[in-house]
Amino acid sequence: MKLALRMIAVLTGVGLFSGGSLALTYNATINRIGENDRRAKEVAAKEVIPGAVRVEETVIDRSTSYFKGYDESDSLVGYAVMNSEPGFQGNIKLIFGVTPDLKHATGLIILDNVETPGLGNRIVEEPWRAQFSGLELPCEAVKGTKSKENQIVAITGATISSKAVVRIINNGLAEFQEALR
Amino acid sequence: MKKGTIAYEFLKGLWAENPVLVMVLGMCPTLAVSNTVINGFAMSLAVLFVLSGSNLMVSIIRKIIPSQVRLPVFIIIISTFVTIADLFIKAQFPDISKALGPFVPLIIVNCIIIARAEAFASKRGIWPSIVDAIGMSFGFSWVLVLLGIIREFLGFGSLGGFKLLGPWFTPWVIMLLPPGAFVSLGILVGLKNQVMISLGKRRRAS
Amino acid sequence: MNLLLIFISIALVNNFVLAYFLGICPFIGVSGRASSAIGMGFAVTFVMTLTAVVTWLIKHYLLLPFGLPFLEYVAFILVIASLVQFVEMYLKRFVRPLYQALGIYLPLITTNCAILGMALIASLRQYNFLETLVFGFGGGLGFTVALVIMAGIREELDTADVPRPLRGAGITLIIAGLLGLAFMGFAGMIGAS
Numbered sequence: 001m002k003l004a005l006r007m008i009a010v011l012t013g014v015g016l017f018s019g020g021s022l023a024l025t026y027n028a029t030i031n032r033i034g035e036n037d038r039r040a041k042e043v044a045a046k047e048v049i050p051g052a053v054r055v056e057e058t059v060i061d062r063s064t065s066y067f068k069g070y071d072e073s074d075s076l077v078g079y080a081v082m083n084s085e086p087g088f089q090g091n092i093k094l095i096f097g098v099t100p101d102l103k104h105a106t107g108l109i110i111l112d113n114v115e116t117p118g119l120g121n122r123i124v125e126e127p128w129r130a131q132f133s134g135l136e137l138p139c140e141a142v143k144g145t146k147s148k149e150n151q152i153v154a155i156t157g158a159t160i161s162s163k164a165v166v167r168i169i170n171n172g173l174a175e176f177q178e179a180l181r
Numbered sequence: 182m183k184k185g186t187i188a189y190e191f192l193k194g195l196w197a198e199n200p201v202l203v204m205v206l207g208m209c210p211t212l213a214v215s216n217t218v219i220n221g222f223a224m225s226l227a228v229l230f231v232l233s234g235s236n237l238m239v240s241i242i243r244k245i246i247p248s249q250v251r252l253p254v255f256i257i258i259i260s261t262f263v264t265i266a267d268l269f270i271k272a273q274f275p276d277i278s279k280a281l282g283p284f285v286p287l288i289i290v291n292c293i294i295i296a297r298a299e300a301f302a303s304k305r306g307i308w309p310s311i312v313d314a315i316g317m318s319f320g321f322s323w324v325l326v327l328l329g330i331i332r333e334f335l336g337f338g339s340l341g342g343f344k345l346l347g348p349w350f351t352p353w354v355i356m357l358l359p360p361g362a363f364v365s366l367g368i369l370v371g372l373k374n375q376v377m378i379s380l381g382k383r384r385r386a387s
Numbered sequence: 388m389n390l391l392l393i394f395i396s397i398a399l400v401n402n403f404v405l406a407y408f409l410g411i412c413p414f415i416g417v418s419g420r421a422s423s424a425i426g427m428g429f430a431v432t433f434v435m436t437l438t439a440v441v442t443w444l445i446k447h448y449l450l451l452p453f454g455l456p457f458l459e460y461v462a463f464i465l466v467i468a469s470l471v472q473f474v475e476m477y478l479k480r481f482v483r484p485l486y487q488a489l490g491i492y493l494p495l496i497t498t499n500c501a502i503l504g505m506a507l508i509a510s511l512r513q514y515n516f517l518e519t520l521v522f523g524f525g526g527g528l529g530f531t532v533a534l535v536i537m538a539g540i541r542e543e544l545d546t547a548d549v550p551r552p553l554r555g556a557g558i559t560l561i562i563a564g565l566l567g568l569a570f571m572g573f574a575g576m577i578g579a580s
Contacts, residue, residue: 289464
């Protein structure tokens with residue numbers, strides 16, 4: 001009986017200590033964590049919408065959301081769409097900018113990916129991503145050289161990752177258009 | 182060196198009872214976050230914090246814990262410290278938190294921590310327990326950082342994010358991938374054993 | 388389609404052991420004999436599927452409604468620890484043959500980081516109930532596959548002349564590396580559409 005009481009007392013004590021200290025830490029950090037997440041997304045959104053100084057997020061579903069970008073005079077300068085879908089090895093999460101008429105892309109940032117380092121992973125590199133600025137949408141990936149305005153050149157040795165990026169952009173755009181309507 | 186002294190409790194973690202190389206504990210984070218030096222270093226700090234915290238707490242309350250419930254108590258204490266570390270990293274270093282992914286919460290099931298609570302802190306005083314925690318963390322850290330150095334240098338041609346090798350260097354991509362981690366650690370364990378064997382031979386010869 | 392994708396991804400492409408480095412301790416410790424590897428594998432698959440279900444329910448019906456997301460880690464690990472205990476007691480009392488087959492492996496499972504890792508990753512990716520279930524089951528099967536292959540190789544290794552410093556953990560890690568290399572061949576199965 002005495003042992004049972006002591007067990008309960010110790011477990012309760014440890015539980016209270018744990019719950020209490022966690023609640024304190026959580027309250028002290030939660031704002032900062034939310035702020036970090038929000039800021040990371042907004043920085044990326046502003047970067048892919050040229051001229052945007054303020055962005056507003058609208059969540060479409062678990063994997064997709066879009067941002068409206070406004071300039072200093074508060075007029076709409078473009079959209080950014082965030083989408084994530086399977087790539088070569090796992091999910092690729094990216095954000096891309098779209099002109100207000102939804103005809104051209106204005107930039108691309110890869111937020112998360114687990115593609116092979118040195119091959120598929122090169123989708124995060126600047127020179128390759130630069131192809132997406134001013135690209136006609138919906139787009140496609142080709143090997144070698146581009147012949148149309150809506151084409152980008154796939155990375156040698158990482159065609160699947162390149163095509164996945166293109167697919168994620170096109171699907172994101174379609175979902176975004178659906179949501180705008 | 183004499184057993185039981187403070188210096189011994191500290192140094193044993195670095196070599197003779199090194200948690201990774203000798204006891205083969207805590208393999209998961211060792212392999213997963215050692216792809217760059219920075220990640221390895223951040224992980225080491227998190228482990229240092231959790232291990233010191235849990236060893237300290239366990240040592241303080243060791244006399245009042247009924248032995249039947251000691252494992253649940255250890256687990257609660259450990260996961261509390263891990264959550265604190267995780268929240269702190271998320272708030273202060275979001276990039277590092279992203280790189281480490283689920284491996285910060287996985288410190289909970291890192292066998293090193295619970296093994297030290299069970300085998301050391303629950304039997305010894307506060308000071309030896311803290312020294313033991315620091316020694317063990319350092320033993321874990323140097324292996325982690327060394328592995329990070331090897332993998333980052335060969336895999337990216339850089340150290341701590343600074344490019345060291347010119348464009349003539351073709352990065353060994355495989356070093357950054359899981360197989361590279363397994364093979365590097367396997368060779369490291371082998372080297373450590375080789376050193377032990379040669380040392381033992383010399384001692385016997387003299 | 389999505390469920391199939393999750394299943395293949397976790398069982399083969401992103402295998403817990405060979406790609407996520409989870410559950411390495413039992414992988415190195417228990418993989419000596421094929422028969423015990425199979426027993427361990429099934430015990431893990433069983434507990435992992437159960438854990439997937441229970442942790443999902445706890446998260447969505449207890450932690451989130453009461454605004455306690457910070458208790459996630461504490462709750463998950465306690466759930467796993469007690470779940471393993473209950474499963475062990477239940478099997479011992481009611482399903483004797485299964486207990487004799489899996490019993491000795493069950494206590495080892497609490498500290499198997501693959502279980503907690505699975506619960507955390509499923510929670511991090513905000514999987515829904517079915518997805519979590521499939522993720523847990525697939526993860527367990529993937530673990531079993533890796534463990535059994537490893538055990539098969541280790542049995543052959545008994546007769547091989549391994550350099551002395553590499554015996555034990557060293558050679559196991561190197562073999563795991565080669566296995567990981569082989570499993571990389573599965574990459575692309577999920578994206579190649």
